[in-house]
Amino acid sequence: MTKPDWIAVDWGTTHARAWAMSGGDVLAEAPRGPGMGELARDAFEPALLAMIDGWDIAPATPVIACGMVGARQGWAEAGYRAVPATPLAAGMTRVACNDPRLDLRIVAGLSQAAPPDVMRGEETQIAGFLSLNADFDGAICLPGSHSKWVQISAGEVVSFRTMMTGELYAALSTHTVLRHSVGDGWDADAFAQAVSATLSRPEGLAATLFSIRASGLLGDQGPGQAAARLSGLLIGAELAAAKPYWLGLPVALIGDATLAGHYATALQTQGAHVIRTRAETLTLHGLTAAYRLMKG
């Protein structure tokens, strides 16, 4: 029977994952559970217990959780730690559970006063990356719905910015006139040209978005070409805004392989030095780092 020393939990908006751990080793992974977005406050503990049902859990077993579980709408608000800061700290938000077997701690997010910004969940991935690359100095880019650009120096998060690129793509391709143009498929040349267009003329973005629709009406642009152009325009705009992060510094890309591939292509075209990582296990490495900090 699975008998963990501690339990690692990655609890995001859309789903939850939990691992039975012995030090840094994974004994078992639980079936996925419901995301923070689906749960009322008092439903988190039962949801976790259902996920780990069948494990042999000793009283007061440490449970380290990260992600939106610590948001204001989550299980318990875990607050933010202001940068510059290490991505993790020994002190975490301790949450009382009804089941005496669970000794729950939630990792804090990071905040920045000026320009105002927040992250929650990514700090654990960053800690995981740094646990494998202790001497890394440069930028970390976590592309996604809310892409994060993070400046790392001497093991600390110095500054960061969030770009809503993925959410912007979804909103534009689903809820605007561009939904008639954008579809399945991809066109690498159209993507590269679009990235280059917004990077070289970021002031033109507002006008170029509708060109995707007009090109479809006036010419023979296909749905995959339109998708690649929209993605390229928005990633180009992200790279324009993130230029202070990637210009002349190595960039570690942490994310879904296809998406990170597009970012790598775009960045390499600009001469940036890109490091690809395997994103899947970084959160678990980060949670392990948090557990070790807590043990002291």
Added chain:
Amino acid sequence: MTKPDWIAVDWGTTHARAWAMSGGDVLAEAPRGPGMGELARDAFEPALLAMIDGWDIAPATPVIACGMVGARQGWAEAGYRAVPATPLAAGMTRVACNDPRLDLRIVAGLSQAAPPDVMRGEETQIAGFLSLNADFDGAICLPGSHSKWVQISAGEVVSFRTMMTGELYAALSTHTVLRHSVGDGWDADAFAQAVSATLSRPEGLAATLFSIRASGLLGDQGPGQAAARLSGLLIGAELAAAKPYWLGLPVALIGDATLAGHYATALQTQGAHVIRTRAETLTLHGLTAAYRLMKG
């Protein structure tokens, strides 16, 4: 009983309007009808007949229609005329009707090959504006879901660009994380600062959007302040892209009074010479100009 010489129809995506006309005079306005978006092809004629029911219509009465009624998904596709061109032409797309009283003509849209762009409906408003301001040389801005920027010289549309600012605002404030931040109210200072931020640093747009969310989480930004900031960032991006249109030229603003007021404020801050117009009647003036062109 209302007995029109001809019938003017403004048929957009969301609703239709029709007027019984005698030359340039309005005899009566019909109750509003359903928009193009709600109608299958064979439902347009019955919808129009229902709107004008009760009018005394002679056989082969000219009906001049503009707007999305002439789109591919409309009553009949009216095509596009390539710029540079006058906003209207005598030749229109004639559509056979089942009712012999209706002699229907649909106004063509305008197209631009490079950069690719299209308009449909706005050409009639522009013609209406030029029928009242024959010597106007400069830019016309029609703010809205799809804002149009139009360069006018010697009575012709020389070039134009479409910016999806209104639709972008709606998509961002409804279908992204910004929906938690944006709400009712307004803040003129926040608007002005946001316009200035994207106008002076258009490359920063991607990063500043999420700041609206972060400011709400970290500080005391209210929903109206967030709305004004989002609007300001997007209108600033539009003005950045449209700079060749408004820099050093008079700008005639045609649109909803509140929205056009925000654009006027933003443009005047940049030293642009702004002319406000009454948008309500321009389409009708344009349809009258089309009728007169047709009569020769």
